[in-house]
Amino acid sequence: xxxxxxxxxxxxxxxxxxxxxxxxxxxxxxxxxxxxxxxxxxxxxxxxxxxxxxxxxxxxxxxxxxxxxxxxxxxxxxxxxxxxxxxxxxxxxxxxxxxxxxxxxxxxxxxxxx
Amino acid sequence: xxxxxxxxxxxxxxxxxxxxxxxxxxxxxxxxxxxxxxxxxxxxxxxxxxxxxxxxxxxxxxxxxxxxxxxxxxxxxxxxxxxxxxxxxxxxxxxxxxxxxxxxxxxxx
Numbered sequence: 001x002x003x004x005x006x007x008x009x010x011x012x013x014x015x016x017x018x019x020x021x022x023x024x025x026x027x028x029x030x031x032x033x034x035x036x037x038x039x040x041x042x043x044x045x046x047x048x049x050x051x052x053x054x055x056x057x058x059x060x061x062x063x064x065x066x067x068x069x070x071x072x073x074x075x076x077x078x079x080x081x082x083x084x085x086x087x088x089x090x091x092x093x094x095x096x097x098x099x100x101x102x103x104x105x106x107x108x109x110x111x112x113x114x
Numbered sequence: 115x116x117x118x119x120x121x122x123x124x125x126x127x128x129x130x131x132x133x134x135x136x137x138x139x140x141x142x143x144x145x146x147x148x149x150x151x152x153x154x155x156x157x158x159x160x161x162x163x164x165x166x167x168x169x170x171x172x173x174x175x176x177x178x179x180x181x182x183x184x185x186x187x188x189x190x191x192x193x194x195x196x197x198x199x200x201x202x203x204x205x206x207x208x209x210x211x212x213x214x215x216x217x218x219x220x221x222x223x
Contacts, residue, residue, distance in 0.1 A: 006157075042118070043203070043213040056210070090157055102148060103211060105158040 003027040004106035006091050012112045013081065021076040021109045023091030029104075031097035032074040034066060037088040037108070049074060050097040081113045116141045120204055120214035127194055128222050135189040135217045137204030142182045148211070149178050149189050150203040158203065162189070194221045 004025045013019050025032065034046040048056035049068040063085075065077040074091055088110050092103040117140045127133055137147070146165050150158040162171045162178040164187070170179040177190040191198060201218045205211040 004157075040215070042215050043205075043211075045210060048210070088155070092158075102146075102160050102163045104160065105150075107157040108155075110155060 004091060004093055004104050006089075006106040006109050008109060009107065010110045010112075012114065013078070014114050015081060015083070017081075018077070018079040020078065021089055021091075021111075023074040023076075023106055025072055025074075025091075025093040025104070025106075027093060027104060029093040029095050030071050031094045032068060032071070033092040033094075033103065034074065034076055035090040035092065037090060039087075043090065047076075048097055055097060078111075081111075083113050086111055086113045116144075116206060116212040118204060118206055118212050118214035120202075120217050122217060123215065124218040124220075126220040126222065129194060129196060131194050131221075132190070132192050133194055133219075135191070135202050135204075135219070137187040137189070137206075137214055139185045139187075139206045139212075142185050144182065144206045146207070147178075147180050147187050148205045149176075149187075150205065152201045152203060152216070154201075161202075191219075194219075196221050196223050 007022045031050045033048050035043045037043045045058050046060045047066045052068050063080050067075040088108045090108045091106040094103045119138050121136045148163045149161045152158050164171050164180040175192040180187045198221050201216040203216045204214045
């Protein structure tokens with residue numbers, strides 16, 4: 001149990017659908033992250049939030065829209081995705097994005113775009 | 115731009131063998147280095163975190179070393195077991211982690 005939960009665990013959607021991924025951390029951390037893990041590629045950082053403020057957008061297409069209503073919750077809103085967006089989306093948290101402290105990862109959402 | 119390389123990409127060993135996984139990085143100005151384990155279709159579990167001022171960390175049968183000057187880290191697994199089968203990921207940085215592609219380890223009974 002890492003203290004970071006993600007829902008849903010699996011999602012299949014069409015290119016015209018709108019869906020959202022949810023991440024919740026129970027660790028009292030202030031920084032949260034979205035990563036994308038595609039087959040045969042290293043994890044790619046997508047977004048960073050610190051104290052609910054977005055501090056990094058790693059050139060992510062606008063069809064991915066993050067939302068961080070509070071330090072414990074992070075969403076990734078999806079719309080008009082492409083088949084190449086199919087991947088494992090991982091959420092992580094850490095005490096503070098400036099601290100040299102380990103990040104804790106959730107189990108991920110396996111997304112398939114048809 | 116930081117680049118992280120892990121060698122080998124895949125490794126298959128018999129149970130009981132001691133083994134070494136390698137990680138190299140291009141920019142030695144790092145805050146820390148983490149080794150993670152990932153089981154198929156699952157998230158990442160942090161195994162060891164080495165701060166930039168440290169040379170190694172140990173946890174049970176795992177030992178990780180860090181040589182910043184040469185841009186290298188190794189993960190040593192002693193007396194490997196079938197339950198160690200997973201993908202092992204190396205990540206360097208601080209708040210912004212740069213990951214390698216991983217080493218897929220299979221330990222055969």
